[in-house]
Amino acid sequence: MNEKTFYEFFAGGGMARLGLGSQWHCLFANDFDRTKAAAYRENWGHEHFRDDDINDLSPSDLSGCADLAWASFPCQDLSLAGNALGLGTATDQTRSGAFWAFWSLMEGLAKEKRGPKTIVLENVYGALTANQGQDFSVICRCLSLAGYRFGAVILDAVEFLPQSRPRMFLVAVRGDIQISERLLAYGPVGALHPKAMVTAMARLAEVDQARWVWWKVPSASAKRSSLMELLEPDHVVSWHDDATSSKLINMMSALNRQKLQRMVASGQRSVGTIYKRTRVEGGHRVQRAELRDDGVAGCLRTPGGGSSRQFVIVVDKSVIRTRLLTAREAARLMGLPDTYRLPSRYNEAYHLAGDGLAVPVVAHLAQHVIGPILDESLAVSSLAA
Template sequence: MALKHTFYEFFAGGGMARAGLGPNWSCLFSNDFSDMKSRAYIENWGKDDFVGGDIGKVSTSQLPNRADLAWASFPCQDLSLAGNYKGLGESSAAVMTRSGTFWPFWSLITKLCSEGRGPRLIVLENVVGAITSREGQDFAALCSSLTEAGYTYGAMVVDARHFVPQSRASVFFIAVAKDVSVPVNLTLPRLDETWHPAALVEAQARLEGKAKRQWVWWHLPTPPVRNIGFADIIEERPVGCRWHSKAETDRLLEMMAPLHRAKVERARTTGTRQVGGVYKRTRLDEFGVKRQRAEIRFDDTAGCLRTPAGGSSRQTIVVVEGDSTRSRLLSPREAARLMGIDDNYKWLCCITSREHNRAFT
């Protein structure tokens, strides 16, 4: 029987990286700070390899052996608009941003390298804002960190819509230790616009010295056409939410500007069941006054999942079937399905908006 590959899972959340890696990978160590996420992780994967709490208090003595992979989906808040792009901060900062918890993680990696146990592969996953936050300083800092540790590396932007009916792009830094041979079919002599959008290309062009020399353009095959749509994951009898009353649905429709109300009217004429995703946003009306608006899309793809704890609204769905128009919040199980998680996962309310990325890659 072939030996399983091994991995560490940092910022583990509910264990979406573990779910995506599958049964041929064995977890040596996992960690998360959140009590709720820790409970979800243990409920689904057990507690044998899990250590809860501050990553800054983890030592290399708790990380057994030399892992084939270290996965880190470090906090995204300060690399996005929600966190005003405060960024990673400095590794020596007295006051750490949430995204700045990358530095205690990276300290563990560098110590493992000094012990001759640096992971053979490292994957860093975050929002695409990591490419441009602080005018590219955070991107450069991540690249420099991987370079100084002796890794060959590159980055890709992967949109969830290629695999599940949800629109969400994330950046993945993939780094390979110097003693690991890289198959030639995994790299490209030039970029591939499917995985390397303009913002990433521009950020890479600004790199200098070793950071640029150790960069590679990673190659992935073009994904097959997705065979599941938003409507396919919707439950008729959801758990954890309820269908709105007619009055509530009418109020939601009244919040739509003419452009979005017209999308609902067009959906009624199709003769088929149509499911649209709705987010509430503050917009200026024709008089320059801020108003809350409901904005809908009917492209069989959900909008990017978000956590209300981050200040965003929870996604609402509108189901149109002929003259019938119903609405409600997205259910927890539907959200899990949009992350690529099967129905056997024991979901809790703590699953975050980013964890689907770990499940489908």
Template sequence: MRTFYEFFSGGGMARAGLGENWECLFANDFSQKKVDTYIANWGDKDIVCDDVSNITTHQLEGQADLAWASFPCQDLSLAGSGAGLSGERSGTFWGFWKLITSLRRENRAPKVVILENVCGALTSHEGKDFAAICSALNEAEYNFGAIIIDAINFLPQSRPRLFIIATDTSVDLDKSILSESFDPVWHSKSIVSAFNKLPIEQKPKWKWWNLPHPQERRLSFADIIEKDPKSVKWHSEEETQKIMGMMSDLHIKKVRSAQASGDLKVGSIYKRTRPDGHGGRIQRAEIRFDDVAGCLRTPSGGSSRQLIMIVEGSKIRTRLLSTREAARLMGLPEQYKLPEKYNEAYHLAGDGVAVPVVEYLSKNIVEKLIPLSRNRKAA
């Protein structure tokens, strides 16, 4: 059985994606609320609630094959403060990396490290943050490369995320997981640009990871909608009309077109602040009916929580996305136990990594980097 550490674990979505053939040796998150959910689903044997900077190698059992780190993205996202890797939240990457380098000195560093974050990590501080991560990987004797996987390939949610995959230079690389050059499906212009900016001495360690192109997604947004949600209530007609009143003519036209179709249509709505055309700003409700939900986010006020609209002829209903629907949009199984409080459950989902993406990455790259015949059990 392959083994792993899960840092910035949240509710254990990376663990869910890796599956039953992987053994967790250690998990960590700073948020007690997220740790409580982790324990509810996975038990308390592996998880430690603490700042990653306080964790020591003495707490890390054995030698894990994989270290997964979905480190905080707030300082790297377009909506964040722009502080980058020097920020209070995204800067926790360095506390994690200190552990990896300490394990290296103890001759038990993970053979594979995966870093997951928003795509803004590529361009944060004009690319200097991404370059700093690559430099750290290079100095620690890892080969490395980056890909972007959008959860929309597997789930009805638009959620592109950056995955930096690093493997110890001692690991033999299966030719099937490497490409000679970039593949536009997985390597965006931003990735190619970031590679071109790397110092010449680092480029030999860069790998163009190769993934098979995914099959067409079958799951639709309508498929995940609850008929009788327990965590939310339908809006009153007055509340629905208020939301309609926040729409521009373009988005009202989308609603009318959905009505004219005569079919049941499910749309997702986000409230965004837009220019009002008179030098000011106004809050707008923007809807999409492309059978895909907008990217789940962590709720920092009601405006960032996703709404849904059900249109069936002349009948229009609106409400918040339910917590179970949010979990389904992340690929979590129905038996996954969510926090009882709405914002806590929504935050957990919006802050996580999509489960099918982890599964796809694991089966097509990671497991080929860690053959079972070479797997070292925990000490």
């Protein structure tokens, strides 16, 4: 298999790079967050990495002609946890509006006849509906005008890891690259293309709909690890005292207390996770501890406040203990190996994981969509030569 090349924008700690694997060669990567940049360099070295703001980059900073441009642009304005401001415009950007700076680079490369063969834009599920769906339509219009064919899929990390983390992957292919029929579905397929995506596609202008494709992505074949398998040994972690654990339990609603009682009644060691959430009950805002007892962690978030940190709850017969999810456990929930070097500070390490990509999902998409497109393109070029 020939080595493929890529640019990695908004790279974080390099999780797209890790997912793509050793058959891919990085030509350029960037992130302006100093902590993430330090982690990237610590794990991948300095070569090809720039910690500049993407708005300060130009096509001349990007070497070669990449097979893939990967961009996980900021999601704060597109997620339900954000403020739903959307992309903004090219001159009045929100944080997610950094897309415009990325797209300016793509347009510059195209003018130099260096446009990437494929582009992947990764974001939260809410990217489909943000700003009444207008943001998604604008992104698709950009791809369409640049001559790309494109389509989106929703892939959930829960297929590969014990973490619920649905994400949108918009995969675009340059117009001169042939797409094999075996990679395409005849229409929307189940969880890959949920109702929100079908609606988002229907909102597109007819000229953009004509460039839309429905990607076919198989389900995960390997059995995922369990949450219990990813936890660190009891003796190396810091447990809450009884008063703190009791406080968390007392914050549970009746429904969540029932879940806890079922864990106790099982008589076996069982593991769950807890998030603190603010809910409106009887017209009042109440902070609740919400328990997940299905062996799957909730979606990791960045630790902007206490409520965004996830807790572990372990029930061993009648003994109930709680603690914070460790940074290494958060990394494992993203598919990072234990050899991956995390920032030394808890919040920074947790933020790196919570704001990153699930590595096995990237690997799956590369194996079943991006890689085959590029391999077949190379085969066609070789035959033509």
